[in-house]
Amino acid sequence: MPAEEIKTGDVSLTLCKRCHDEEATLQIRSESVCKKCFCQYVTTKAIKRMETYRVRGSTVKAQRKLLLPLSFGPSSSSLLHILDQHIEGQYARMNRSGYELFVVHIDVFLDPADRKDASELLEKYKGRFSRHTYSSVGLEEALLLDNIDWKALGIQGIPDNESGLPATERLQKLLGSMSSATSRADIASTLLTRLLVDVAKRNHCESILFGESTTRLAEKTLTETAKGRGFSLPWQVSDGASPYGIGFNYPLRDLLKKEIVTFTSLTTPPLTELVIFQEKPSNISASSKTTTIDDLMAQYFESVEENYPSIVANVVRTSSKLQPLIGNDTTNCGLCGLPVTEGTDGIYGWGGDQNSDSRPAKEDGQHGVLCYGCSRSING
Amino acid sequence: MAPALCAICKDARALIIRPKNHQKLCKACFIAIFEAEIHHTITTTSLFSPGDRIAIGASGGKDSTVLASVLKTLNERYNYGLDLVLLSIDEGIKGYRDDSLETVKRNAVQYDMPLKIVGYDELYGWTMDQVVEAIGKKSNCTYCGVFRRQALDRGAKMLGIKHVVTGHNADDVAETILMNLLRGDLPRLARSTSIVTGDESSEVRRSKPLKYAYEKEIVLYAHHKKLDYFTTECLYSPEAFRGSARSLIKNLERVRPSAILDVVRSGEDMAKLVPEEVTGISQCKSQKVSLSSADGEDEAAGGCGSTSGRNSGGEMADMEKRLKEDEEASAREIDVSAVAATAPNGQPHDRIAKVEPKKPAKQEAGRKLTRQTLGTCKKCGYMSSQDVCKACVLLEGLNKGRPKMEIEVSAEDEESSTLRREMEGLALAAG
Secondary structure, three states: OOOOEEEEOOEEEEEOOOOOOOEOOEEEOOEEEOHHHHHHHHHHHHHHOOHHHOOOOOOOOOOEEEEEEOOOOHHHHHHHHHHHHHHHHHHHHHOOOOEEEEEEEEEOOOOHHHHHHHHHHHHHHHHHOOOOEEEEEEHHHHHHOOOOOHHHHOOOOOOOHHHOOOHHHHHHHHHHOOOOHHHHHHHHHHHHHHHHHHHHHHOOOOEEEOOOOHHHHHHHHHHHHHOOOHHHHHHHOOOEEOOOOOEEEOOOOOOOHHHHHHHHOOOOOOOOOOOOOOOOHHHOOOOOOOOOHHHHHHHHHHHHHHHOHHHHHHHHHHHOOOOOOOOOOEEEOOOOOOEEEOOOEOOEOOOOOOOHHHOOOOOOOOOOOOOHHHHHHHHO | OOOOEOOOOOOOEOOEEOOOOOOEEOHHHHHHHHHHHHHHHHHHOOOOOOOOEEEEEOOOOHHHHHHHHHHHHHHHHOOOOOEEEEEEEEOOOOOOHHHHHHHHHHHHHHOOOOEEEEEHHHHHOOOHHHHHHHHOOOOHHHHHHHHHHHHHHHHHHHHOOOEEEOOOOHHHHHHHHHHHHHHOOHHHHHHOOOOEEOOOOOOOEEEOOOOOOOHHHHHHHHHHOOOOOOOOOOOOOOOHHHHHHHHHHHHHHHHOOOHHHHHHHHHHHHHOOOOHHHOOOOOOOOOOOOOOOOOOOOOOOOOOOOOOOOOOOHHHHHHHHHHHHHHHHHHHHHHHHHHHHHOOOOOOHHHHOOOOOOOOHHHHHOOOOOOOOOEEOOOOOOEEOOOOOHHHHHHHHHHOOOOHHHHHHHHOOOOOOHHHHHHHHHHHOOO
16 A cells, blocks of 8 residues: 655655544554554443443443553553553543552562562652552462362472461462463463452452453463363453453453554653563573473464464454353362363363373372463472 | 382382373273273263274274274273274375275284274275375375275165274374364364264264373383384375374474373364354355264374475465455555545544454354355265265366366356455365
């Protein structure tokens, strides 16, 4: 398609395909657009996903409370920025808003120095987006959740509550006992989800708004598949009710990661000073002991996104069509809490398990139910 | 450092690190457990009945050679009561298949099994070398895959056999699962993990007894049993999505050895989550997407395709283009509301929602669908879900001296969307 051009002296400018007004400096897929239209695009895509939370009618109802987990990454920071403006717009027009945000940061680093940095950064967010409620919780608090019965799971070498050890140390020991970097990352993210659900419920939030982009959801589709968690995909990539009795929403699900990263530098003022950018996945070695399946998939989709963005989106569209099994013969996994078909026994006793000699001996005694994915991470 | 003892017999020296779980084993225990696991797969899935005549799809490569050897061993050890026959397809690839067929001929003697060889040239009038000469190296795996699957069935029928076993291993199955996710092909995702395809009504069932066996363990088994197999890979390269999925699987295995098995497990679980009404469509408006397992692009043809994945990535680029066109078409609708949203007329945002709410993808699945029925090909009489089977369509294209896709595009009904044609093209390209 030939781009519209105007001549200003010797310099030829490409005009924005949308407003035909400003100079096009950015790309939305294959369209050249200006800064303003780019931001409009990103914002509209996210807000469209928030239609359920618009202001309805004239009767004043109790405001709906939504949990926004803030990792300080580009996606959750952008989501906070966009929704902050959305709420501000609602106030400006009707003097009330359809929802309020409860922002929570989960500290996944256990080092006190990291925690101090995180709390300072959170203060900056509070300063900039001041209308919302903020909270910060350490990941170790997941160990105290009363809906995970650690004893029944029979994980060895984990000092229990009565050991007197601080929770951070116990979490470190738990993760340290896992057989691979992937298992550690897997259990950490499982605990993170459980903790978020708990924080949401304790604070009367009806849904959790995850900042995950299309690219991230595609990564997640393949990562969860590769970790034996394919059964859980209907709740991990689709908007709607989760088995935890709380809604999961992904308002940035129609945006690519690179579009969100660009967006962080275009807001006024830019979000860049608040955002913690991860190291580019392409710099991660595929052979290191610390490399995880998550790393590999991030690396893979970084390159697919570059050349084939529509394929990325198509992966998410596809996995979003998977439907949860309907039926009563399920029981919840003792760790991740997701429903598993009764009679299944984690990594044991299915066609691919095959032979009791091929795996480490299972401990005696009664075990809680584990799904395949949790069982793989814990039992190796 | 004292030599490590075998983790199973605790007696002999461990010489093998098991790829599946990094367990250290002695040679005898490795061979025993490898066979025991395949026996377990066969018995728990009730794959065979006493008296069955089974054709082993034999290429001379490691997978099918190991399959033949293990089946012979297990058949004798556990009295399966099977009558085993080797069935080979001669695709007509010089420097590859002619040599590997010599291996199969030796295997027939070594395992004391009858051997039947069916050639593409006799069935279709074309060898693969001639096909490649006609169409170039792009998408030749499609032709080969479609032809091979049918050729195996026809060979089985010539022998009066109703069950063909193939050497597809866990790596192949995992690769197919990832590939179908990448291509967005739910119907195939739902089908590709089952150990048996085709039911009682099918003329020829096929199954993969090595479905849970790691490729690396198959190589180790072949090595330690000193099996006579052919190692050269096919000279033609795999399709881009498969190549991409293949290298992903290899990397996953490196990071976490259980990953291959875990992908297979996920695939089995996800197959149950594919909505029934979707199993006949792939995210486009079409109601006529090929479904029949007779069409033959569901799985890697065991032993074909190189791991190096050297190809142009053309199939991915094609699909990207197609998807993009579709997105742009639907984006034009969205633009209406997007403009409304930005209109500085003080209209509440909330009203724009009524303009044209975009239909969520999920509802598309709820569209009324026509079920596919398995019939027979008008031309060759072979089972097919279409009027004319895929092999005949491809052949017609070859015989007219032009690529097959052109024919299909021109012959399609009006309602078919661009995307649909493209999707079919992709499906074909799966090899």
